[in-house]
Amino acid sequence: MSSDSHNIKVEVKTQYIEDQSIPDQGRYIFAYAITIQNLGEVPAQLLSRHWVITDSNNKVQEVKGEGVVGEQPHLKPGEQFQYTSGTMLETPVGSMHGTYQMITDDGVQFDADIPPFTLSIPRTLH
Numbered sequence: 001m002s003s004d005s006h007n008i009k010v011e012v013k014t015q016y017i018e019d020q021s022i023p024d025q026g027r028y029i030f031a032y033a034i035t036i037q038n039l040g041e042v043p044a045q046l047l048s049r050h051w052v053i054t055d056s057n058n059k060v061q062e063v064k065g066e067g068v069v070g071e072q073p074h075l076k077p078g079e080q081f082q083y084t085s086g087t088m089l090e091t092p093v094g095s096m097h098g099t100y101q102m103i104t105d106d107g108v109q110f111d112a113d114i115p116p117f118t119l120s121i122p123r124t125l126h
Helices: none
Strands: 008-016 028-038 044-055 060-066 080-089 093-104 109-120
Touching: 008 093, 008 109, 028 093, 028 109, 044 080, 044 109, 080 093
Parallel strands: none
Antiparallel strands: 008 028, 028 080, 044 060, 044 093, 093 109
């Protein structure tokens, strides 16, 4: 269900973590900083997450779990929540997208889309 009352905006910033990566062993570490903003009209709580992570070999990992970084933030209209997490790829380029499963204070469940974003080591994509 998507309407103005359930308007969750998700912004992502990514960073390649060179000092934790071992390219010779197919280990590329990326951090991503997420900002979740409630632009809707009703308070909502993030219950769980579902990520789809794809590397450039088309290897897909799915990650599902409760909350984010051990929290299930409750966002009133106008509020935002920020957190940083990370993932490992076997290739220098990949992508991620997914959904957050949310619930409003009056019990309506909905998914907030996490738009696709690219993970890439510096100087790989132009």
